[in-house]
Amino acid sequence: MTHAASSPAPETVPQQRPSGQPFLSVRDLLVHFPTVDGVVKATDGLSFDLARGKTLGIVGESGSGKSVSSSTILGLQRGTRAIVKGEILLDGTDLLSISDEQMRLRRGRDVAMIFQDPLSAMHPYYTVGNQIGEAYMVHHDVSKKAARARAIEMLDRVGIPQPDRRVDDYPHQFSGGMRQRAMIAMGLINDPGLLIADEPTTALDVTVQAQILDLLQDLQREFNSAIIIITHDLGVVAEMADDVLVMYAGRCVEYGPTKEILTQPQMPYTWGLLSSVPDVAGDTESRLVPIPGNPPSLLNPPSGCAFHPRCAHLDKVPGNLCRTDLPDLTPATTGGNHVKRCHLVHPEDVWAKEVLPEIAPELAEQNQEPTA
Amino acid sequence: MRRIFAGVIMLILMSLVTYVLFFSGGLHPERAACGKNCSPAQWEQTKKALGYDKPAVVQWGEFLKGTVAGRTYPEDKALAKANPSLVSTCPAPCLGYSVVNTTNVSTEVKTAFPVSFSLAILAFIMWIVGGVFFGVIAALRRGTVVDRGIVGVSLIFYAFPTFWIGLFFLKFFAIQWQIFPVPSYVNLTDSPLAWLGNLVLPSLTLALIYMAGYVRMTRAFVLESFGEDYLRTARAKGLPNRRVLVKHSLRASLTPIVTMAGLDFGALVGGAIITESVFNYDGLGALAVDSVRTLDLPTIVGLVVVLAAFIILANIVVDILYAVIDPRVRLG
Numbered sequence: 001m002t003h004a005a006s007s008p009a010p011e012t013v014p015q016q017r018p019s020g021q022p023f024l025s026v027r028d029l030l031v032h033f034p035t036v037d038g039v040v041k042a043t044d045g046l047s048f049d050l051a052r053g054k055t056l057g058i059v060g061e062s063g064s065g066k067s068v069s070s071s072t073i074l075g076l077q078r079g080t081r082a083i084v085k086g087e088i089l090l091d092g093t094d095l096l097s098i099s100d101e102q103m104r105l106r107r108g109r110d111v112a113m114i115f116q117d118p119l120s121a122m123h124p125y126y127t128v129g130n131q132i133g134e135a136y137m138v139h140h141d142v143s144k145k146a147a148r149a150r151a152i153e154m155l156d157r158v159g160i161p162q163p164d165r166r167v168d169d170y171p172h173q174f175s176g177g178m179r180q181r182a183m184i185a186m187g188l189i190n191d192p193g194l195l196i197a198d199e200p201t202t203a204l205d206v207t208v209q210a211q212i213l214d215l216l217q218d219l220q221r222e223f224n225s226a227i228i229i230i231t232h233d234l235g236v237v238a239e240m241a242d243d244v245l246v247m248y249a250g251r252c253v254e255y256g257p258t259k260e261i262l263t264q265p266q267m268p269y270t271w272g273l274l275s276s277v278p279d280v281a282g283d284t285e286s287r288l289v290p291i292p293g294n295p296p297s298l299l300n301p302p303s304g305c306a307f308h309p310r311c312a313h314l315d316k317v318p319g320n321l322c323r324t325d326l327p328d329l330t331p332a333t334t335g336g337n338h339v340k341r342c343h344l345v346h347p348e349d350v351w352a353k354e355v356l357p358e359i360a361p362e363l364a365e366q367n368q369e370p371t372a
Numbered sequence: 373m374r375r376i377f378a379g380v381i382m383l384i385l386m387s388l389v390t391y392v393l394f395f396s397g398g399l400h401p402e403r404a405a406c407g408k409n410c411s412p413a414q415w416e417q418t419k420k421a422l423g424y425d426k427p428a429v430v431q432w433g434e435f436l437k438g439t440v441a442g443r444t445y446p447e448d449k450a451l452a453k454a455n456p457s458l459v460s461t462c463p464a465p466c467l468g469y470s471v472v473n474t475t476n477v478s479t480e481v482k483t484a485f486p487v488s489f490s491l492a493i494l495a496f497i498m499w500i501v502g503g504v505f506f507g508v509i510a511a512l513r514r515g516t517v518v519d520r521g522i523v524g525v526s527l528i529f530y531a532f533p534t535f536w537i538g539l540f541f542l543k544f545f546a547i548q549w550q551i552f553p554v555p556s557y558v559n560l561t562d563s564p565l566a567w568l569g570n571l572v573l574p575s576l577t578l579a580l581i582y583m584a585g586y587v588r589m590t591r592a593f594v595l596e597s598f599g600e601d602y603l604r605t606a607r608a609k610g611l612p613n614r615r616v617l618v619k620h621s622l623r624a625s626l627t628p629i630v631t632m633a634g635l636d637f638g639a640l641v642g643g644a645i646i647t648e649s650v651f652n653y654d655g656l657g658a659l660a661v662d663s664v665r666t667l668d669l670p671t672i673v674g675l676v677v678v679l680a681a682f683i684i685l686a687n688i689v690v691d692i693l694y695a696v697i698d699p700r701v702r703l704g
Contacts, residue, residue, distance in 0.1 A: 074608055108610035115608075120601040125623050125698055135609040170699045186609070 021092060022049035023226050024073075024194055029086040031065070031072050040298045042068040044250040045086075048243070052193065053220065055227040057241030057258065059234065059273065061295045065250040066230045070196045073228075074113050075103040090194060109139040112192040116199035118179035122171040128155070129167030132186045139190050154185035158215060177208035181215065188219055195220075196228045201236060213239050234277050238262055246270050249296045249306035252329065256338030266332045266340040266347035268311045271355045289359065305343065313350060317343040375691065379684040383677055388432050390676045394669055395428040401667040405471050421446055422471060424669075435673060438466035445469040467677065468670025472663075477674035480659060485678075487557050488655035491578065491647070492640040494571050498579035499586055500633055506583075507590025508617070514595060522587060530584030538577040538650035545573055555651045574651045578644050582636060589632065593625035600624065623697075630693050638686025642679035 031043040043065040050056045058066045071077065073088055078100055088095040090110060095103060115121040122131055132154060133147035142150075148167065155163035158181040171179055180200060187195055197216065201209040213236065220227055229240050237244055237258060244261040246254040246269065254267040265271055272291035293310035296302055302309050308322040321327075321343045332338040333348050344350060357364040394401075403410070406418040419425045423434070423446070434443070442464035444452055452459045460476075462469050467477040510522040529537065546554045552573050558566040597603055598621065606620040645657035656675065663671035695701045 071604075076604065076607060104610050104612065106610070107608060113608045115601060115605060117601065121605045123602040123606070123620055123624070124700060126619075127699075131605075134611070138610050138612075138615075172700050186605075 021089075023052045023091060024050040024228075025087070025089040026069075026073070027087040027089070029069060029072065029088065030084065031068050031077065032083040034081055034083065035299070038299050039083075041250050041301065042082075042298055043072070046245075046247075046250075046252055048245050048252070048255060050194075050226045050228065050243075052226050053224045054242045055220065055229060055240050057237035057244045058228060058230045058247060059232060059237055059244060060247035061232060063295050063298065064247040065298070066247055067198055069247075070113070070198060070228055070230055073194075073196060074107055074111055075100075078103060105139070108135055108192070109190045110192055111194045111196065112187040112190065113196040113198060114180075114183045114187040114200050116202045118183040118203070119171060119176070121183060122179065124171060127168050127170055128174065128182050131171075132167075132182065132189060135186050136189045150189060151185070154189050155182065157219075158182070158185045158188075159211075160185075176204055177211065180204060180208075180212050184212070184215065184219070188223065188225075191223050192225060194226045194228070196230070198230045199232070200229070201233070202231075209236075216240065234262070234273060246273070249301045250298055251306065251341065252339075253307065253341045254332075254339070255329070256332065256334075256340075257336065260332075260334050260336070260338045264332075264334050264338075264348065265351060266334070266338075266344075267342045268313050268344070268347075269307045270340075271351065272310075275355070275359045305341070313344060316350065317345075375688050379681075379688065382684060383680055384436065386680045387435060387673055387677050388429075390673050391428045391432040391435070394672065399667055401669050404666065423447065435468060438462065438464070438468065440464055442466045443469070445471075467674035470663075470668050470671045472666045472668040473671070477670050480671060481656070481674060481678055484654055484656045484659045486559065487653050488644070488648070488657060489641055490557075490560065490567065490571055491574055491644060491653065491655060492637060494568075494575035495578035495582070495640065495644075496633070496637050498575055499582040500629075502579065503583045503586025504590050504622075504629065507587045508594055508622070510587065510591040511594035511598075512617075514591075519591075523591070526584040526587040529580040534577060534581055534644075534646040535650050537580060538574070538647055541573045541577055542650065555653070557653050574647050574653060577650070578640070578647050582640075585632070586629065589629060590625060593628055594621055597621040597624045626697050627694065630697065631690055634686045634690035634693065635683070638683040641682045642675075 026046060026048050029043055029046040030041075033040040033042060046065075046069055048056060058070070060066050068077075072082075072084060073090075073095065075095060077084060084096055086096065090106075095106070095111075098106075122128070126134075129148055129151045132151040133144065136142070136150050137144070137147040140147075152163045152167050155167060160166050160178055160181055166174070166178075171182070174182060180203075184200075187197075195216075200216070201212050204212060216227065216229075217240065219225075227240070229236065231237060241258045244254075244256065244258050245252055246261070246267065248269050254261060254265060254270045261270065262274070265274060269291070272289075275289040276291060278288055291310055292312075296306050296309070302323075304321070304323045304325050305311070305327050308314060311322065314322050325343070327341045327343045329339045329341050332340045333346075340347065352364070402415065402419040402422050402424045405422060406415050410418075416425075423431060426434075434447075437443070443462045443466045445460045445462065448459070460469055462476045462478075465478070467481070469476050470480060473480060506522045506526065510519045513519045542554070545551045553566075553570055555570045555573050558570050560567045594617075602624075603616065603620055606616045611620075642656055642660075644655070645661055647653075648655045648657040649661075656679070659671065660675050662668070663675065
């Protein structure tokens, strides 16, 4: 699964950028929605960096604030009653402080988004070519004919057969995989520096999923764009992402290079996510280990660490700390830029001794020998 | 094609139902034609002469035959030969001959139809334009004073009876302030300007009633489309708001509006009885009221068929428009 996960030269410290300033830098992003029942804290103090040509995977359960954060980068919350604070620096410009019109001009050109379920994300009444060409025409002063030619070119690029004919089809005449390819064509038609993919493979069957992910990687190499991929599928993360950000209840709970997050996670919620992934090569009789309980309400999140009501390792923390104090994002023991939000003093021991033997015994044995 | 065929079958059935219902009521449509002092014998004779003595189904059969072959009144070949001036002919397609109005039903319809149609089409344009416009404004300003104002005012007009609004317009706009002429129907071919000027008040009266529904419907569907994924996609492309609204949102809201508009228009062509009465327009609505009052069966049947035909036609047009609007719909 991880054949193309990392870039040609594996970096131990991805945060060191040659230019010093990362392409995308999100600082303390906060998105709150005032409702009649109170304030929904969809995103609370989220920070991450992303360089061109790199991929960030954002994972978390439904309602953990993944999609809200990303659509805020696109400025889609504008015109609603959402309260947004923090900074979103794209190439040095704060997307939160520019005017609506300036944001609109960047939308689709500098930052583009592809959505899950392309059947509902495309307008049923217009041809695929019309919708793709429209994305080009709005940012380029070209004729309809030129936009159409460009749409055909993009459809060809994303691997739609006979693009000059399929360009006049309606979305319902495309298969699910082709629709997602068309969505990608629409997203990439203006060569955006940043592409946000919101669960791009959720509605597709697995063979098509793999094709779509390969396509995204090819295109990323070609256009050197930064990609944020939002998913709850850790397989997708392993395949695509350079860095992973795990979200829980609107907050980042663990963030670091993909390899470290997947092999040496230091936060019980990440453990839970990894435990609930089925092992293809594993015993068919073996049971998945779900995370007990339900995702918390963002209206009234639990006190202290939001994960404490579902955490199996509460007793390893002295006193009532997990219930009363929100843990800070602190560097993990693996070093580098791997951070975690957990009160556990030695999470690496708990992982190696308790969690890993349970979900992947053979890996646990290997890990007994010290490897860096 | 299948639809048109089904429509014709429906029209035939509706005329049958009209005949059967009419005669099941124990009415004596021949009474008026018999005159003031009508002896039982004369009554019988009139009944026979007018053809009301035959069973309803037989009369219906004659009506059907007439629509294809034409008829003469009375159906008496000898009389026609001896004294042609006493026999009235009704060429095919014959909808019947109205004894009460001493004219063919098709002539009656032909005279009244332009009046009702002009009224309907002008009112239709007014309420669609106004309804969609104010509906969109209300949706864009959802929850604000503007939104509540638009919905509230349209409801007030909806709640007022037609005759009240009609009389109000007549009294103030036509008589007191003389902004518009006191409406009386002018043929379009005679003077297009006078035709329009005279129609403004009656059409507006009619349009205001219908508009409330369209304001609310447009508002609801535009708001609903705002929540659709494809509208988010349109915004994510960086389209200007106006384009998102017109190209993506309104287009999606069009289907239900077209459905209702088509049916409302089809029904309205059949005559706005109250509006026509208030403004003294001799349209199909007024004709229908008169024919029922005088038990003028041929006119009643003729109107039922013509008006039903319009509703069926409107349905077919709506179906065709569906396929034009929504590429996923195929005409069967």
